[in-house]
Amino acid sequence: MKHLLIAALAFSFGTPALADWQQTLDEARGQTVFWNAWGGDERTNAFIAWVSEQTEAQYGVKVEQVKLSNTAEAVTRVISEKAAGRDQDGSIDMIWINGPNFLAMKEQGLLHGPFVADLPNAQYLDLGPTSAASIDFTVPVEGMESPWRLAKFVFTYDSARVSVVPRTMADFVSWAADHPGGFTHPAPSNFMGATFLKQALIELAPDASVLQQPVSDAAYGVTTAPLWEWYDALRPNMWRDGKTFPENESIQQQMLNDGAVDISMSLDPASTAAAIAQGLLPETARVFVPEDGSIGNISFVAIPYNAAHAAGAEVVANFLIAPETQAHMQNIDVLGSFSVLDPSKLDAPALATFAALPASDALPTLESLGPTLLEPHASWMTRLTEDWARRYTK
Incomplete structure (x- = not known):
């Protein structure tokens, strides 16, 4: 898996935004990204720990999960920091977020961005105006949060x-x-x-x-x-x-x-x-x-407007939508969450990686859902x- 990740990351540099992205990578190196994420699922927690291992090895960016019982806890903290005039060096770098919490942050100007279109691996997403990656509970994302996993009830x-x-x-x-x-x-x-x-x-x-x-x-x-x-x-x-x-x-x-x-x-x-x-x-x-x-909906990550390590958070967000990361995440032995990527934008080797993932009698197909x-x-x-x-x- 590691050599596949290296290949994907090298390939992601072949974009028109290479120079700007290299600047982001340089700024991010040595940063620790404090990712506020729901901590109630051990497999998800283990996946986030794996992400930290990979981003540290490839980019020198660590990820520290701040485990939440409710996402509103993180939103409240950003609101409190803004009220206190802490417009820089905020305590939260990235939030796993959806729906009402995203709407609250967007309406109050609490988000960094737009940044999604600047991520090299956004080339694998369908970012059309009506796509699932562009709409969060009917609210246009407008590049202020990046998708990372698919949810379905x-x-x-x-x-x-x-x-x-x-x-x-x-x-x-x-x-x-x-x-x-x-x-x-x-x-x-x-x-x-x-x-x-x-x-x-x-x-x-x-x-x-x-x-x-x-x-x-x-x-x-x-x-x-x-x-x-x-x-x-x-x-x-x-x-x-x-x-x-x-x-x-x-x-x-x-x-x-x-x-x-x-x-x-x-x-x-x-x-x-x-x-x-x-x-x-x-x-x-x-x-x-x-x-x-x-x-069904997509889980997103957003970066607060006052994040101390916004560059590192962008690097992590980009890593989360790399094809090899998404395939690793979809593996039932790892996490099993369906990918947010648009299959029509993937090449044959990437599609073959997804096709070779383990199956289970208790694992539904997308069609059966x-x-x-x-x-x-x-x-x-x-x-x-x-x-x-x-x-x-x-």
């Missing part, structure tokens, strides 16, 4: 215990009635629980197209009414009568493994195969998605989770 079940799974989100009501106590979801204060609600909202909304616009009072009531009716019917048959919820997806996965519930969920289609390999799920665990598709549904505008998630808390927590 999936459900996991144990095929040895459950023979029939819900085909649609509407079907969860009758399924739960037939399997009382067998279903739950993370609390919507966690992004996984919020994604579950959004998945249902997209299917049940009278006009899902309104979800692509900022939420308004008039649209909210009409659009969410079927969702709350559905949830009120689902809740009595949920685990612990829908009054207690797992904190996050990892806890729910453990509940599935222990037989406490029959279904778990994830934004990583490879997580089930990975968990089986780690002994965290039975070998009979399998993945399913609603027949009309599921929410069905259509990718657009994320609602970030403002809908904020309103939705607040409303859920008001309705169902005391």
Whole structure:
């Protein structure tokens, strides 16, 4: 793998921006990039550690992961630094970010950039104005964050215990009635629980197209009414009568493994195969998605406006979208996250590397995951989770 990385990095220099990029490389050498990233998945943490090993060896740039339980922690820190007048030498160099957090930083002028088009490996991305790499929860990226991994909402079940799974989100009501106590979801204060609600909202909304616009009072009531009716019917048959919820997806996965519930969920289609390999799920665990598709998005990295090591962060962002890095990441034995690269922009050797990656009975293909549904505008998630808390927590 190392010699492949060297070849890819050397090839990436053959761009019109070579002189400017060399200046970035020179400035970055010796820097330590403090990457604020969700720390709840050990495989992701291990991948970030591998990234640090590679970027230090190739560029003299170290990566130090600052593990977050919620991305909003990092956003709040940048806001606090701006309020204190700390417009240089900020404590955060790069953030794994999406949706509402990106929107908040963009609106408040807290981002470095635009920088993505300056990355040599951006040649492998589809950066068209309507591409997934250019839109984050309906918000135009405009080069202010760089993609690095693909996420898609999936459900996991144990095929040895459950023979029939819900085909649609509407079907969860009758399924739960037939399997009382067998279903739950993370609390919507966690992004996984919020994604579950959004998945249902997209299917049940009278006009899902309104979800692509900022939420308004008039649209909210009409659009969410079927969702709350559905949830009120689902809740009595949920685990612990829908009054207690797992904190996050990892806890729910453990509940599935222990037989406490029959279904778990994830934004990583490879997580089930990975968990089986780690002994965290039975070998009979399998993945399913609603027949009309599921929410999908790209995970991005952004650089705060006051980053102390912006050059180093750009080098890391560029490394993350190198074809060999993306293939290493997609390997189920490493992380299993699907690549953000545009296959039509890859050469034959790169395509062959992806084609040769290990497979698993529990690892779905992109085709089997069905259509990718657009994320609602970030403002809908904020309103939705607040409303859920008001309705169902005391």
